[in-house]
Amino acid sequence: MSAWGNIRTIAKREMGGYFASPVAYVFIVIFLLLAGFFTFMAGGFFERQEASLNAFFTWHPWLYLFLVPAVGMRLWSEERRLGTMELLLTMPITTWQAIVGKFLASWLFLILALVLTFPVIITVNYLGNPDNGVIFCAYIGSLLMAGSYLAISCMTSALTRNQVVSFIISVVICLFLILCGYPPVTNLLLRLESPRLVETVAAFSVMTHFEGFQKGVLDSRDIIFFLSIIGFSLFTTGVIIRGNRAG
């Protein structure tokens, strides 16, 4: 059977797993509530008096920080805890097909949650004349960022059979990726160190790369940044799983 067929079968099962339990619904509701809260209350959407979704997207790196690891933490740790990993990896599929299938399923799930934020687009279009191209671009950036966080959670969940441990480790890694480009932190570093070093560190931050998307710029460097985080994390997941099996 084709590799794509295997990936699809695994992704379908994984997706079914989300919706078989209340996890999916709880997650989507919390995500939408928090997104709404940050946009309208904390972000001051109305006070800004501008036809843009900046108030909405600025908060995404922080929102994802906790919500994406919550989605990704069970990907492999659950398989290890239940012992189904033994079942899955003795099926006639390769390990990377299983990894990609599981990753795609949860990414699709996050994309679905993101799509459900469409009322903000309607709102901003009703109130003014925003640049919908910029909004579209920011959505692309947002889902790439979600994918990067997710791939990191996927990697940490392969490390342990305990979901809580996996959650905490991935939050820490994601937090690092935010902070090394977060203005208060970079300003602090600027005072201590040369600007060159600060630039290098900031280049690893999701903040720096997400900024471009928010302005409506589809820079290939930003896209490559996120895709390479995904690629690297998934590759590492494979290495970790192989290590687990070799004992």
Next chain:
Amino acid sequence: MIRVENLSKSFGPKLAVNNISFQVERGEVLGFLGPNGAGKSTTMRMVTGFIPPSGGKLSVGGFDIVEKPIEAKRLIGYLPENAPSYADMTVSGFLHFTAEIRGLRGDAKKRAVNRVVEMCFLENVLHQSVETLSKGYRHRTCFAQSIIHDPDVLILDEPTDGLDPNQKHEVRTLIRRMGEKKAIIFSTHILEEVEAVCSRAIIIDRGQIVANGTPQELKQRSDLAGAVSLRVNGVPTDVIKQKISVLPLSKKITILKESPQKVSLRVFPKPGSADGELARNLAELSMKENWHIEELHTEEGRIDEVFRSITMPDTVRKEESK
């Protein structure tokens, strides 16, 4: 179908499987015996391609499990220890998933699922989620998964663990029936299962094969094999002992049970005596002496005794010296 040559596996400094070799052909049911931690599960995990071997060669249906894992795995059905399955899926969903990942589509998939549901008696729980099932049903669900693609090779790690006596009987019957056309390896702690199901048995201890033969052959390695058990009514023990000990074939007599009326004893033959010879001699003796015999039979030997004497020689020796 399954060829294992000089297979080894070490976890760090610990050698879990040490240089074992065996073969299983179509039509054979191979029983894997051994104490806990002897390396049974590790060996099975290597055969199914879950963990890579540290040394040696391993092929299934001619495909090397390391070089051509996908082709080899396609031929294998596997029931891991503790029968894991996805807790949040329904039985039907789980079986459809495994059928699909085995490459079955459309009508073939539907037929395969129906077949195993019928074989494993899962009709009643088809739409329940796995986590709500009893252990027996969970076990059968995972077993159904392993035979869904009608594999040529079946690896079953403790397939009857946690089942009630009726279910055990059903699973054994199923294994024996499938064993006619497939190559099957299964591990167990229940020794009577070996006699009921296996065409050959291997005993593994501390990562090495310590015995390999048909259940019949293994039984003959028992000290008990060939001994004659005898129960006599109304004759003093001393008299019986004295009369029997002068028989040319008798080597040793042990009293099993003694009451004022009856005595049960076991007579061990001298090595090299023909099968059943000692029993015939004893029968003739008791006719001559006019003993009232209640029971007389030749022991076939017992696998559990062989198992104990092979896998824990120190303890057995200690008991004997007492």
